[in-house]
Amino acid sequence: MWDWEYTWEILPILGEASLITLQATVLGFLMALVLGLILAILRMMAPKPVRYLVAGFIEFVRSTPLLIQIFFLYYVLPQVGLTMGAMLTGVIALGVHYGAYCSEVYRAGLEGVPKGQWEASTALNLPMSVTFRNVILPQAIPPIVPALGNYLVALFKETPLLSAIAVLELMQTAKILGSETFKYVEPITMVGLFFLCFSLVSAYIIRRFERRLNRQVRVS
Amino acid sequence: MKTASTPMVRFDNVCKRYGDLVVLDELNLSIDKNEKVAIIGPSGSGKTTVLRMLMTLEKIDEGVIYVDGEPLTHELRSGQLVLADKRYLRQKRGQIGMVFQHFNLFGHMTAIENCMQAPISVMGMTKAQARELALELLSMVGLGDKVDQYPAQLSGGQQQRVAIARALAMRPKVMLFDEVTSALDPELCGEVLSVIRQLGEQHDLTMLMVTHQMGFAKEFADRICFFDAGKIAEEGPADTFFDAPQNQRTQQFLQAVMQAT
Numbered sequence: 001m002w003d004w005e006y007t008w009e010i011l012p013i014l015g016e017a018s019l020i021t022l023q024a025t026v027l028g029f030l031m032a033l034v035l036g037l038i039l040a041i042l043r044m045m046a047p048k049p050v051r052y053l054v055a056g057f058i059e060f061v062r063s064t065p066l067l068i069q070i071f072f073l074y075y076v077l078p079q080v081g082l083t084m085g086a087m088l089t090g091v092i093a094l095g096v097h098y099g100a101y102c103s104e105v106y107r108a109g110l111e112g113v114p115k116g117q118w119e120a121s122t123a124l125n126l127p128m129s130v131t132f133r134n135v136i137l138p139q140a141i142p143p144i145v146p147a148l149g150n151y152l153v154a155l156f157k158e159t160p161l162l163s164a165i166a167v168l169e170l171m172q173t174a175k176i177l178g179s180e181t182f183k184y185v186e187p188i189t190m191v192g193l194f195f196l197c198f199s200l201v202s203a204y205i206i207r208r209f210e211r212r213l214n215r216q217v218r219v220s
Numbered sequence: 221m222k223t224a225s226t227p228m229v230r231f232d233n234v235c236k237r238y239g240d241l242v243v244l245d246e247l248n249l250s251i252d253k254n255e256k257v258a259i260i261g262p263s264g265s266g267k268t269t270v271l272r273m274l275m276t277l278e279k280i281d282e283g284v285i286y287v288d289g290e291p292l293t294h295e296l297r298s299g300q301l302v303l304a305d306k307r308y309l310r311q312k313r314g315q316i317g318m319v320f321q322h323f324n325l326f327g328h329m330t331a332i333e334n335c336m337q338a339p340i341s342v343m344g345m346t347k348a349q350a351r352e353l354a355l356e357l358l359s360m361v362g363l364g365d366k367v368d369q370y371p372a373q374l375s376g377g378q379q380q381r382v383a384i385a386r387a388l389a390m391r392p393k394v395m396l397f398d399e400v401t402s403a404l405d406p407e408l409c410g411e412v413l414s415v416i417r418q419l420g421e422q423h424d425l426t427m428l429m430v431t432h433q434m435g436f437a438k439e440f441a442d443r444i445c446f447f448d449a450g451k452i453a454e455e456g457p458a459d460t461f462f463d464a465p466q467n468q469r470t471q472q473f474l475q476a477v478m479q480a481t
Binding site: 114116117119120122123124125126127130134135138139 | 275276277310313314316317318320322324325326327328337338341342386387390
């Protein structure tokens with residue numbers, strides 16, 4: 001059943017497509033990290049109306065399927081004059097969706113920093129920006145690295161959804177290969193293996209990173 | 221309008237409430253320049269709130285607090301005192317330094333980094349200048365050999381001395397000490413108290429402390445204020461206050477404290 005010759009033949013093509021998958025993952029996750037932090041801080045410090053708005057937005061994004069958000073961005077936005085390439089649309093959809101999830105993680109991290117750290121910062125008259133950058137975030141982030149890492153792996157595993165808007169990532173490429181030769185088993189299996197390997201490797205890296213952070217931060 | 225007799229700190233009819241709970245009830249309190257005042261009293265009497273209000277950690281409900289003759293909690297706008305905004309508070313707050321019961325050191329920074337942060341980002345010092353200042357202060361509190369240790373590697377008494385050095389780095393006119401030995405093992409209190417004693421002798425500092433250490437209060441402070449139910453129930457010079465308290469609540473409180481020690 002398994003065609004080794006065909007497997008070797010499609011490997012370079014899939015290899016190239018995996019770069020697109022990784023690109024979408026990295027860019028999407030970076031956006032999620034930044035957007036999540038901004039949403040979390042807004043939800044914590046902004047004036048009340050903004051806070052409710054942000055909370056509503058997060059709830060909305062988390063309560064609708066990613067696939068529908070991708071379709072929406074890709075097919076509906078051009079009708080109001082906003083046209084973006086498939087890849088950019090995909091990255092934004094991933095970034096916004098996971099940004100909403102990450103903001104909840106950040107929130108837990110920020111709330112975990114003792115009140116006394118804020119009060120000491122006030123007593124020292126530190127500006128808000130310094131308080132966040134040098135006092136609060138360095139203590140809020142290390143404990144949430146595992147949770148953020150989980151979302152990185154989750155986001156990565158959802159990139160095949162981008163095949164729905166024809167981004168030439170792994171899944172889309174495998175589907176095209178399959179439709180050309182009617183051999184689906186090899187490409188789909190290879191894609192699955194690729195996801196498995198990458199997930200295991202990144203989980204390992206995250207764990208090491210986590211351990212290093214824990215060594216550095218020994219909060220009394 | 222600064223004269224020689226302008227008090228360093230003045231609470232003018234200050235009220236603080238949490239919902240229905242009145243924490244400070246029309247408090248009037250004046251503290252002279254370089255005066256050392258100890259605040260004692262039962263828990264819930266509002267004594268810590270006095271310090272927190274002065275550090276601008278709590279919003280004021282009524283009244284005005286003045287520091288060195290100028291309003292702290294309010295600012296003058298077209299001849300009227302209105303609640304101060306964040307910018308005004310940032311301008312004025314630097315005159316006050318505070319040491320907390322639970323130290324509140326930044327756990328991810330070494331002792332010297334704890335002391336360098338504010339001089340760098342508030343006073344605009346260079347790293348080298350801030351380092352020099354921090355070294356000097358840490359040596360003064362007897363920790364010249366621990367500057368690169370993290371708070372978790374230090375004893376409670378050492379942590380509290382770092383916290384004192386950190387507050388002093390901002391060159392405040394008024395230092396607030398909020399039960400600074402309450403979280404310490406008894407044998408570690410002495411090292412912290414002797415640093416405070418030394419500060420009082422060698423520096424021009426107005427000091428306000430909330431404490432349960434009656435012996436230290438008597439020996440160190442110029443004046444004792446006994447707080448009860450958000451008010452000063454009784455006050456007097458430290459050397460005579462404990463000998464003949466007039467107020468019945470003061471008598472009860474002191475008796476209870478003496479029995480406990």
